[in-house]
Amino acid sequence: MATKKPTDLQRIGDQAFLKVEKINAELFTLTYGAIVGQLLKDFESVVEVNNQLEKMGYNIGLRIIDDFLAKSSLGRCSDLKETGDVIGKVGFKMFLGVTASVSKYDQKKQEFNLLIEDNPLTDFVELPEEYKESLLYCNILCGVIRGALEAIQMKVECEFVKDALRGDDATEIRVKLIEIMKDDIPADG
Amino acid sequence: FALWLTMSQQTVIKREACETCLELLMIEMVETILRSCDSDLELAGYKLENIGFRVGQKLAERYTRERGRFEEKKDNEKDLDIVKYLCKEFWFAIFKKNVDNLKTNHRDKYVITDNNFRMLRRFSADTQEATEKAAEKYMHFPRGLIRGALNSLGMECEVRAEVRPMPPPNPKVPITDPKDNYGLACAFTVLAKINVPLSSQQLNASVPASTSATQVLVAGAGQTPSVQVTVPPN
Numbered sequence: 001m002a003t004k005k006p007t008d009l010q011r012i013g014d015q016a017f018l019k020v021e022k023i024n025a026e027l028f029t030l031t032y033g034a035i036v037g038q039l040l041k042d043f044e045s046v047v048e049v050n051n052q053l054e055k056m057g058y059n060i061g062l063r064i065i066d067d068f069l070a071k072s073s074l075g076r077c078s079d080l081k082e083t084g085d086v087i088g089k090v091g092f093k094m095f096l097g098v099t100a101s102v103s104k105y106d107q108k109k110q111e112f113n114l115l116i117e118d119n120p121l122t123d124f125v126e127l128p129e130e131y132k133e134s135l136l137y138c139n140i141l142c143g144v145i146r147g148a149l150e151a152i153q154m155k156v157e158c159e160f161v162k163d164a165l166r167g168d169d170a171t172e173i174r175v176k177l178i179e180i181m182k183d184d185i186p187a188d189g
Numbered sequence: 190f191a192l193w194l195t196m197s198q199q200t201v202i203k204r205e206a207c208e209t210c211l212e213l214l215m216i217e218m219v220e221t222i223l224r225s226c227d228s229d230l231e232l233a234g235y236k237l238e239n240i241g242f243r244v245g246q247k248l249a250e251r252y253t254r255e256r257g258r259f260e261e262k263k264d265n266e267k268d269l270d271i272v273k274y275l276c277k278e279f280w281f282a283i284f285k286k287n288v289d290n291l292k293t294n295h296r297d298k299y300v301i302t303d304n305n306f307r308m309l310r311r312f313s314a315d316t317q318e319a320t321e322k323a324a325e326k327y328m329h330f331p332r333g334l335i336r337g338a339l340n341s342l343g344m345e346c347e348v349r350a351e352v353r354p355m356p357p358p359n360p361k362v363p364i365t366d367p368k369d370n371y372g373l374a375c376a377f378t379v380l381a382k383i384n385v386p387l388s389s390q391q392l393n394a395s396v397p398a399s400t401s402a403t404q405v406l407v408a409g410a411g412q413t414p415s416v417q418v419t420v421p422p423n
Contacts, residue, residue, distance in 0.1 A: 017207070020208070021208040023205065023206060023208045023210075023211055023285075024205065024282060025204035028210055030244045030247050030248060031211065031214060031240070031244050031330075034240040035218050035240060038236055038239065038240050039221070042222075042225045042236075043225070052221060056214075056217040056218075056221055059217055059220070060213045060217055063213055095206065095207040095209065096210065097205055120204055
């Protein structure tokens with residue numbers, strides 16, 4: 001299968017975003033912020049909050065992949081780089097209205113970095129000093145990527161390497177492929 | 190708990206996101222909060238309502254920045270202005286439609302009905318009863334959203350919600366979007382907290398029967414609304 005170029009994917013992403021039902025992003029951003037605020041009140045440690053956010057993202061990812069496949073009509077990716085491009089140019093665009101790009105791809109290590117320059121989740125958000133070192137405010141994104149890819153048999157690990165809320169110039173997530181899961185369901189016949 | 194969402198003074202980029210993101214986030218929010226409360230539905234409801242409150246407060250604050258405060262009027266006219274604003278401009282900005290019906294007793298009670306409540310669009314179960322029951326835990330957030338918005342607009346109140354089946358489709362209106370036929374209606378009852386003591390004149394005036402309520406806004410497809418509703422451009 002021919003690898004799709006990032007520019008092709010960008011077009012697919014733009015078209016998909018045009019077609020989906022949209023909402024006021026502020027409602028989404030503020031809701032997410034209020035949820036994080038509540039979790040910080042309810043859970044003992046910030047590490048636990050980070051875990052909860054990742055878990056929420058994971059569950060969302062498991063479901064969102066169906067929506068994604070239905071609305072993008074894309075087939076299998078030929079390599080990990082293409083997977084990254086698809087997530088950034090089509091996935092992010094279709095759901096969040098912004099594109100992310102693959103900023104670093106290491107074929108040998110089987111990992112890529114996703115650079116998010118414009119992040120709707122963090123509109124108007126400023127972390128108080130006490131959380132700047134520890135809170136991974138956007139950890140839900142790591143979970144979504146992990147859940148979505150696991151639903152299509154790719155086991156990955158996601159980690160923030162840069163975080164705009166903690167002073168970096170942008171937000172960057174490293175996605176590392178751990179293994180491609182074999183189908184559990186045996187083929188018929 | 191220190192407020193940490195800063196609102197920029199400048200106008201914001203009018204951003205949009207896919208509705209699916211919010212729908213899925215809502216589901217996870219309810220599940221996570223429920224888990225953190227050890228499935229204590231009442232406590233979870235309280236927390237979810239609080240989350241909604243914060244969101245509603247901030248949103249209303251942003252939308253009315255240019256508008257300014259609602260002017261003081263006699264009796265409950267100011268409250269009515271506030272509720273009407275909620276039912277039209279605010280509702281449209283959030284849910285892309287106006288409220289379908291607003292009733293009030295012209296004192297402290299307002300019933301807001303949305304015949305196809307957007308936040309419950311993905312809901313379905315085998316029976317109507319099961320659907321309504323499942324939808325209950327998703328109503329805390331919208332209740333809080335409304336209470337927060339009204340609070341920001343200058344009205345202290347309590348908000349209750351009731352999920353109902355959608356009314357039957359109007360045979361005169363052609364079905365444009367099949368999705369519009371699936372969903373749930375919601376009736377929000379707003380009970381305003383009135384601090385002002387009634388004047389002796391008001392106390393002595395004949396009080397209408399408590400069950401009477403006047404229709405203030407009716408926006409039905411094909412009908413002429415009793416109050417002209419102008420929809421502002423998005």
